[in-house]
Amino acid sequence: MSPSFLSYVHPSPTSPWGTYLSQVDRVEPYLGKLARWSETLKRPKRALIVDVPIELDNGTIAHYEGYRVQHNLSRGPGKGGVRFHPDVTLEEVMALSAWMTVKCAAVNLPYGGAKGGIRVDPKVLSRNELEKVTRRYTSEIGLIIGPHSDIPAPDVNTNGQIMAWMMDTYSMNTGSTATGVVTGKPIHLGGSLGRVKATGRGVFVTGREAARRMGLSLDGARVAVQGFGNVGSVAAELFAEAGAKVVAVQDHTGTLVHEGGFDMPALMAFSQANGGIAGFKEGEKVDNEAFWDVKTEILIPAALEGQLTAERARRTTAKLVLEGANGPTVPEADDILASRGILVVPDVICNAGGVTVSYFEWVQDFSSFFWTEDEINQRLDRIMVGAFDHIWAKGEEHKIALRTATYAVACERILIAREERGLYP
Structure with missing residues (x-):
């Protein structure tokens, strides 16, 4: 059986719950009077x-x-x-x-x-x-x-x-x-067009916006992707279409490196047909740990949480980290990346494309009126760009990391709702 709920009051700092609590602690100074409600976020x-x-x-x-x-x-x-x-x-x-x-x-x-x-x-x-x-x-x-x-x-x-x-x-x-x-249902059961690729698309959109602000051209930029499911593969595909080169890919079957950039349609088709990237004709198979040493401008951890450790954060050559997975960067690694001038677009905005189109699906189900895929993508892009703009402005205002800025924007909204609703009974 799992440990009891109460045992997570003081978790390990590097555990998923410990990582989240650390992120909340960092945002409290920016919550003003709403900080009195911050314990709400921790339970x-x-x-x-x-x-x-x-x-x-x-x-x-x-x-x-x-x-x-x-x-x-x-x-x-x-x-x-x-x-x-x-x-x-x-x-x-x-x-x-x-x-x-x-x-x-x-x-x-x-x-x-x-x-x-x-x-x-x-x-x-x-x-x-x-x-x-x-x-x-x-x-x-x-x-x-x-x-x-x-x-x-x-x-x-x-x-x-x-x-x-x-x-x-x-x-x-x-x-x-x-x-x-x-949500995420088959189309003929009330699912939404564009849902399967939405999370990866959101990673690309926020990455594109971040790259533009930091003066990083996507044309020729090298991209390394950990995790090659719906999120990582779609993000990689969109970056390649924008002129970037996907030079390293890792999934549960292994790690491939190709300095010239992979043929993304071919790699995606192979992975889907064979259950992974192992055996693909292009690229060199390397040890999984070597993935973090590949020379790259953009790193996309899109697998499981806790993958970007402090030691790996010291080694990466990336200038921009896009968190396609939930919680892939431990707090100590966050600090190391910041000290090295590496911009991190945090999971809670970077991979929010999936839940955004899930919202679209939910709304469409209630109305029994469905949008085209072009309409879905346009609405998604507009929401993601608007959210990123607001968060970027918050970071500039307080001179804080993008993760803290995202939490500041989000936690303010959550705690205002908590305060205005009050406590019942």
Whole structure:
């Protein structure tokens, strides 16, 4: 079983929850009178741990531990993905839910933050077993999710099919079709065009805006991408289309380096067909740790949290770090990057494109009126650029790092809502 909720009051500084708490501590001096409410940000509103038993194909009974955490609902219903991974813990889900709270506020969406997960390796399950796990988990957390209370979405190892099963299970249990209970669904079940590529597109848009302000030309700029799923691959593709060279790629199958720049359409097609980049004809296979030594102008950590450590921060040659993953940079590494003059676009704005288009999907489901992909991308770009402009101005005003500026903007919005709503009863 996971450690109790109370054990996370004083977590390790490098753990996901410890990293989040450190980020909140850094923003408190910029909250003024709202700082009296800051403890609100340090405690999840609700944390649910559920048992997920299923009968496996061989007739045995297996039990998996599932979580759904609602961090803050002051600005609206909870919003956040569900991940299936053997290393999922309550603490990780708590941190991810908190980052969702900040992320939604940073781009001014009418959501609070939530997150879910099951400690399971989906790769060892059959399709039948995966469906059973998904449906049982959905039934267990059905107590707290809903179109107006908490809306899950895909995350690590989950996808549109998982969302379809979740939507159907919730709908069966409530007696009516509720397409708005999840986002990231298949298009014909109320999904939105542009959703699959939205997070990677947001990474590119914020990266483009940051590069422009720091005088970094994308034409010929070298890009290194860790994680080659929907986020990393799409961001890499868009940077390549803008004239940059993707010179290093790492995923769970290994690391490839190609100084001349990869043929992105070919690499993406190969990865999708083979379940990873290992064996691709271009580039040199190198040790995974060597990824952090590749000469590059733009580094995109788009895998899991805690990857950019202090030691790796000292080694990178990047001028711009774009956090495609949630929480990829530990606090000590943040300080090292700042001291080296390396600009970091933090996860809570950099990868907010996914939740923004999830918001579009939710709105479209309620109205039963759907936009074209061009309309989706235009709306996404406008929101992301506007949010980045506001955060950049906050950073310039207070002479603070972009992460602290993002938290200052987001936490102010969250705590104003908390203060104006008051405490009940």
